[in-house]
Amino acid sequence: MALFGTDGIRGLANSELTAEIALDVSVAAAHVLVESSSNKDHQPTAIVGQDSRASGEFLEAAVVAGLTSAGINVYRVGVLPTPAIAHLVAESHADLGVMISASHNPMPDNGIKLFARGGGKLDDAIEARIETRMGEEWKRPTGRGVGRAINDESATERYLTHLLASVETPLKALKIVVDCANGASSVVAPEAYRRAGAEVIAIFNHPDGYNINQDCGSTHLHQLRAAVIKEGADLGVAHDGDADRCLAIDAAGNEIDGDHILSILARGFKARGKLKANTVVGTVMSNLGFVHAMKESGIDVVITPVGDRYVLENMIANDYSLGGEQSGHVIMRNLANTGDGVLTALQLMQEVVRTGKTLQELAAMMVRFPQVLINVKDVKKDKLNESKAISSAVKSAEVRLGDSGRVLLRASGTEALVRVMVEAASDSLAEEVARSLADIVKAELG
Numbered sequence: 001m002a003l004f005g006t007d008g009i010r011g012l013a014n015s016e017l018t019a020e021i022a023l024d025v026s027v028a029a030a031h032v033l034v035e036s037s038s039n040k041d042h043q044p045t046a047i048v049g050q051d052s053r054a055s056g057e058f059l060e061a062a063v064v065a066g067l068t069s070a071g072i073n074v075y076r077v078g079v080l081p082t083p084a085i086a087h088l089v090a091e092s093h094a095d096l097g098v099m100i101s102a103s104h105n106p107m108p109d110n111g112i113k114l115f116a117r118g119g120g121k122l123d124d125a126i127e128a129r130i131e132t133r134m135g136e137e138w139k140r141p142t143g144r145g146v147g148r149a150i151n152d153e154s155a156t157e158r159y160l161t162h163l164l165a166s167v168e169t170p171l172k173a174l175k176i177v178v179d180c181a182n183g184a185s186s187v188v189a190p191e192a193y194r195r196a197g198a199e200v201i202a203i204f205n206h207p208d209g210y211n212i213n214q215d216c217g218s219t220h221l222h223q224l225r226a227a228v229i230k231e232g233a234d235l236g237v238a239h240d241g242d243a244d245r246c247l248a249i250d251a252a253g254n255e256i257d258g259d260h261i262l263s264i265l266a267r268g269f270k271a272r273g274k275l276k277a278n279t280v281v282g283t284v285m286s287n288l289g290f291v292h293a294m295k296e297s298g299i300d301v302v303i304t305p306v307g308d309r310y311v312l313e314n315m316i317a318n319d320y321s322l323g324g325e326q327s328g329h330v331i332m333r334n335l336a337n338t339g340d341g342v343l344t345a346l347q348l349m350q351e352v353v354r355t356g357k358t359l360q361e362l363a364a365m366m367v368r369f370p371q372v373l374i375n376v377k378d379v380k381k382d383k384l385n386e387s388k389a390i391s392s393a394v395k396s397a398e399v400r401l402g403d404s405g406r407v408l409l410r411a412s413g414t415e416a417l418v419r420v421m422v423e424a425a426s427d428s429l430a431e432e433v434a435r436s437l438a439d440i441v442k443a444e445l446g
Helices: 019-035 055-069 082-092 124-133 155-164 188-195 222-231 258-271 288-296 308-318 341-355 359-363 381-386 388-404 427-445
Strands: 009-012 045-050 073-079 096-100 109-115 149-151 175-179 199-203 235-238 247-250 279-283 300-304 322-324 330-332 371-377 406-411 417-423
Touching: 019 055, 019 096, 019 109, 019 124, 045 055, 045 082, 055 073, 055 096, 055 109, 073 082, 073 155, 082 096, 082 109, 082 155, 082 341, 155 188, 155 341, 175 188, 175 222, 188 199, 188 341, 199 222, 222 235, 222 247, 235 341, 247 258, 247 359, 258 279, 258 288, 258 322, 258 330, 258 341, 258 359, 279 288, 279 308, 288 300, 300 308, 308 322, 308 330, 330 341, 341 359, 371 427, 381 406, 381 417, 381 427, 388 406, 388 417, 388 427, 406 427, 417 427
Parallel strands: 045 073, 045 096, 073 149, 175 199, 175 235, 279 300, 279 322
Antiparallel strands: 009 109, 096 109, 235 247, 322 330, 371 417, 406 417
């Protein structure tokens, strides 16, 4: 079984993801990435950050130990969003970046995300090379060859400077609520929005090591919805544990998902001449309503597999400027080299101010097709494509839905489950087809 999933390594901290694994991965990553460097004369450097999980403390210690033992100087930046690590790697010309986070997963989980020079996520081939190098014998440096660990006290301010450089239209007269998920954005998100000019009410911005994503953040939007309505705010934004996602709530309490956000930004980019090739990149999970809305706006849509890394790979290969996922990962290549939830929120709020329209009015351009997503847990997800019964059921469902719907079954890259997604012309039909397929998946793979 591969160690790396669609977004790094992830698992139950101190059980599936141990200090030993963290150390071994760090050493192997140091070898693979540093050995491939064209500059052999400089002392290699790495940026290491984490979200607010308690387990991040021992995992960070293991990562730093592994990297410094391999001769890399490590700059510890503490609790910061994942996209901050990507930015800092690029800004400082570091050889490697490590983010310790399990993103939106529950607190007991944790993960390790690796960034190469320039701040991009590693491709599958490099991850495979790192995995094969784990546990190998190697010559250890001694004396002055050992790396040093330095606490970087300036990292937060440098990241905030980067975020605010994207603000062309101040957010004056905008009252917002931000749900920080008691995670990595708890300091930088409210501060960025305040400095951009908004009146900010922050909730779930007091992490204690255990409350990250606990009934809050982008996976539990009811808390944000209630706060927006109570405070009479213009809108609310919610981040996940490592703040690479952004979802929103409008003033009326409606959910604004990643597809809505991407459609709003795509139209704004096009209006300002910033949408390269008149194209936006989505994934197989993008709602049909998003595709139709883009077509009506004269914007082409390119579809990739699920995962912001695949969105970014396509964007780089074809020089596109905007792409993202329904989950709230949005990539704006003119502003950053990875998805950034705080940056996305700043751009979304600027569209509200620029257009003079409410978020509800902007989102109304996209009519979302009814969609049902069922996570079928505790199944042999690796056998999904081998079941003839499942394949036959999917084909029958697709015939039934016709052009007004679609079916997607996929094994999660980060959890032990199969996702069953169905879109249809009505909620009842989508629910009926999804439940039927989920039952077949459970019977065949359970």
